Amino acid sequence: MMNDKLLIDNLRSVDKKARNSALRSIYASNYEYVKKFIVSNNGSENDAKDIFQDAIIVMYEKCQRKDFKLSCALRTYLYSISKNIWLNRLRKKGKYVQIKSDYEEVDLDSNGLEKLEQNELTKYYSQLLNKVDQESQQVLRLYYYEKKKMKEIAQIMGYANEQVAKNKKLRCIKKLRALIGDSQLKFIFTS
Template sequence: MANEIVFDNPVAEREKLITTLYKTAFPVAAKYVAKMGGSFDDAKDVFHDALVIYYEKLVNGELTVQANEKAYLLGITKHLWLKKFREDSNNQPLDESGFDITDEADEQLSGSKLMHYLETAGKKCMELLSAFYYHKTPMKELAGLFGYTSERSATVQKYKCIEKVRETVKQQSLTYADFIE
């Protein structure tokens, strides 16, 4: 187990461990940080901090790895990124946030515009989406109501319906502002 590692040649073993963890875990961590809106430099900073935390716990005998070292390190990285993201979000001044609070109260979604794009998916899709989102019908019940062989089939069809609407919105290059009255 990782917390029982004894370093015979501390420098060489430490280098080997860190290099291995860096090669296997950093690409995954960088993808995660990028997906969450961070830059490559953000990913490096957070990952290096995670490596330091991991190594300190390992040396101090405080490390209890449940799955594997890579997963543990990625967990630390995700935790640190979310913490950094929250702190950065909380410190952003309102005048630099990219939206005007006074206009926000006046905006209302146009139900007719929204319905128009939802209808492009077809009648059966509209009924399925309405039953699931509006009437809160469970998937198992939806499968029976709409003649699907299983709950999974109903879930897949619901996903396809949503994708039809997304594709229409994407093709027409619509934005949030297009749905405001």
């Protein structure tokens, strides 16, 4: 079994197999703990699956940041994220429950969780993306989500060099700009 540091390193890897293997290992060794917590706190098995996967997504995003350092065991970290997400869901549903927890937890900054919950725009983006080819979507995902450099994107996508990756990204952005156009969906920016 891989140790926590190796798992995190593999989650950041450009090697798809190494990344998938790390996800599989994390899933296999932690799911039952989270499921037990969710099911014993008003949730179903489906809730457990959903919450656990969202927790992995939050953890995955944190891992991609250069300044991320795991300050506790990976299991404790995942369990704490899962618990927070589940509590948020229950609050949104207007349910109050006395939480029963058998495991150690850590305090988390909740930015990642809130971001994950902001899905009002999801439908709009799904519609936009129907008009963008798969290859461009991959390049956008690698750049904005996986935070990969152009050189790494070229390596992952099998391009001759990073200039090709750069061009693909530019073309995709050009298309998105045309599609978004004068979208009525405006953001409020704050300092």
